[in-house]
Amino acid sequence: MVWPVTAVRAEATERTPRHGYALRRAGGLLLAAAALAVMALLSLAVGAKSIGFGAVFDALAHHGGGPDDVVVRSLRLPRTLLGICVGAALGLAGVLMQGLTRNPLADPGLLGINSGAAAAIVAGIGFFGLGSPGQYVWFSLAGAAVTAVVVYFVGSGGRAGATPVRLVLAGTAVAAALTAFVQTMLLLSPQVFDQYRFWQLGSLAGRDLGVLGRLLPFLAAGAVLALALARPLNAIVLGDDAGRALGVHLGRTRALGALAITLLCGAATAAAGPLVFIGLAMPYIARALVGPDHRWLLPYSAVLSPVLLLAADVLGRIVAPPGELQVGLVVAFLGAPVFIGLVLRKKAAA
Template identity: 80%
Template sequence: MTAAEQVETGRAVRRGHALRAGGLVLALAALVLVALVSVAVGAKSIGPGTVVDALLHNTGTPDEIVIRSLRVPRTLLGICVGAALGLAGVLMQGLTRNPLADPGLLGINSGAAAAIVVGISFFGLGSASEYVWFGLLGAAVAAVVVYLLGSGGSGGATPVRLVLAGTAVAAALLAFVQAMLLVSPTTFDQFRFWQLGSLAGRDLNVLGSVVPFLALGALIAFTLARPLNAVVLGDDAGRALGAHLGRTRAWGALAITLLCGAATAAAGPLTFIGLAMPYVARAIVGPDHRWLLPYAAVLSPILLLAADILGRVIAPPGELAVGLVVAFVGAPVFIALVLRRKVAAA
């Protein structure tokens, strides 16, 4: 390559970085806008001026109380949960080298569900803030079991083994959950509201319980950006590039457990977000995890908050659980994106 070609290549790389950075800024601006709408929209619509005034000043008005005690915690939790699911999805797809993998493949959602069912049945849990610790414990235990099963034998924890172990553990835990719900109608009545996935009724106590786990999981995820770029090239290529495959998969599994486990414990099993938004981010910025991770962390809460807003206004004076809205609205859009990319690649 000549000197002129090297200079031109460097300029192209810098332009690409500038475009990606600009896109990320626009996505952050969109997230702020959606968050403001989330605070303003509900059973009672509140004007933008009132929202800003309530956020900046402790006025003591009924609108300010609603905004500070209900809508702000709900919106903040939506941002944290959405970002966590997006990051977990990127990690899962990178570790398995499957762009359509879901964080639930490691059995984390099933582990959280099983622990919460046990908590409701035997310990009388009755609120979202009480579910969090049981959900986190169940997610952690399930992830450890899956990793131990997937890393047994020669070759260590390969992507195929982890997925197979996760599928088996999830199936066993799902059977346990169904059995518990069948023998206890009271447990079923309480559990079904959590199982739908919702941001409603979560206060700052719930947010404070999960934020440390989400922050640690996010920190681990971003430190794995470069190793994941080597892992997705395959085991041989990854080793040739100096990546420690076992270490990367272990840390990745830990990050997924923290992110997906805490998010699931707080808001219920919100499917689709961890599958679709990393795919959308990859379509925008390509396979580089240094950009995939921040894009997924910003785009995912935009989808989650938008679905939550739609759930509040689609059936007044009640609302639909955000898990239902995400599935019904997001799935057709995701299918259209997949089909469009297939047609373009044909």
């Protein structure tokens, strides 16, 4: 009867490091969630008119109709909630994009999703007279969906099927054609240019809870689908042969991944415009913290990405008072050094 006791002790010894590692990851995720809560509170308090934290909590708990209550509940609360949802969507889409293409420097725009959403919005402005973010939603989602289908159809042709390289090449080609269409529309119509240029900068301001309500079902569906693909993505990053050996259906996983990217990027782009670097930088940072396991990488990216987006939004409110910088500009300024650092690090590693 000695052997079973020895086996149990060996198994317990083997599981202890893994259990401790999982606890550290869970603790890190809680810290990231706490950082997101702090940044959300700052987003509610900081702006052209600074509001104390006590007044913020009072406005959220008791709607008294005072000036601070109106600012917090009508202006900053929708902006903050939208920033959390959009940031999480872009972070999840970035992880999916990097996992599907096995390229840690890939971002959601690599499949042409953002270009498809932009082209649809430009067409809506030019041909149907769209004029508000709430009206952009359906056109953006439709453009993103159609683009994803076209890219997947083009990239999956031939015997090799939908390989990462073929999908990237197809996405690049389709994005180039859509960008040419957008530029043509902007040159032909000054009215389209005037409306599109504000949306193109990327902003969380001027959106109400109605916009978030329209987007939330698509964001939730995309997030659930992305989290469900964690285990198949862990197998795919090992290579197609290893993925097949582990029982993963490569075509189905890539199709579902493209669908999740479409839902997440289409809804986020419709709400806030084409925000760059979030889907690239934050998954990379999350990977440095927790490693390549998508079961942890996806939740970390979903929590850390809104921290960056809200931080950029708050920074944009205070750097140029009494006005503010669009969050898309601030994210670009913050993301450019990060991207250069990633490129230099990859070059040094090579």
